[in-house]
């Protein structure tokens with residue numbers, strides 16, 4: 131190779147004229163971990179947000195995504211985002227509640243009846259109350275919650291038509307005190323397992339049932355290891371997009387704006403994706419062999435009341451949060 135006798139002149143921005151553009155290392159290398167397969171709308175929209183952030187920050191901020199429990203399960207990622215090993219994480223409200231108990235308030239059984247109620251509450255006073263509680267443990271929660279969906283039950287041996295069918299049912303639930311309490315109240319035998327273990331625990335029959343929104347049942351292929359799906363709509367669940375507090379404060383204000391705008395906009399688009407999927411995914415799952423039924427919520431609600439579920443959780447969440455929930459959905463207990 132020949133060495134040029136005269137080095138090319140440096141341009142104003144420091145780029146070498148006549149040389150191919152060499153990507154500079156970002157000033158802020160941020161890591162985002164989550165528990166869902168790449169094909170889930172959460173990952174599709176997060177990838178778009180990462181590209182927008184790179185562009186609008188002129189390459190200063192880079193967000194690298196670790197999907198599908200690559201960095202460990204929810205419990206591991208929650209401790210990583212607290213320590214700063216991870217910058218961003220999207221725990222379900224059920225899961226971040228192990229750290230911030232009031233965050234599970236949206237998951238009270240059969241509280242929300244539709245998405246109008248959900249977004250009015252979570253984009254309004256109830257969501258603000260939870261974000262405030264999240265900030266007290268050194269985490270920053272972006273304004274717009276992302277959608278997981280209304281949770282439905284699947285089972286392997288028999289369809290769940292009423293609360294009576296849940297007696298003794300071994301059902302996997304997330305690592306969430308509220309989920310355990312609710313399914314015990316329904317007479318089932320719930321087991322907390324991280325999402326990374328759900329498919330194999332159903333396959334090996336450690337548990338016989340699980341509960342998740344339809345888009346997750348689809349992308350995680352749970353129809354391969356379950357036969358029945360009961361459209362119970364028992365919990366509305368969403369993901370809080372959270373950041374390590376120190377890392378967040380370490381970003382200059384203009385970069386915070388770029389990141390927050392991209393993430394909140396992506397969250398809004400992701401809500402639309404789940405809405406569209408909700409309309410189409412049942413037919414797809416039926417074609418894959420899952421048998422659907424739609425039980426009335428009455429027997430489930432009655433069983434939960436009888437078990438003292440609502441009274442207990444009103445006490446645990448406190449009057450202020452419970453009042454905000456009831457403002458959104460009507461009287462519960």
Ligand code: X2X
Nearest residue numbers: 165222224304324325342
């Ligand atoms: O673990 C689950 O079931 C999931 C994917 O819905 C949550 O993140 C709570």
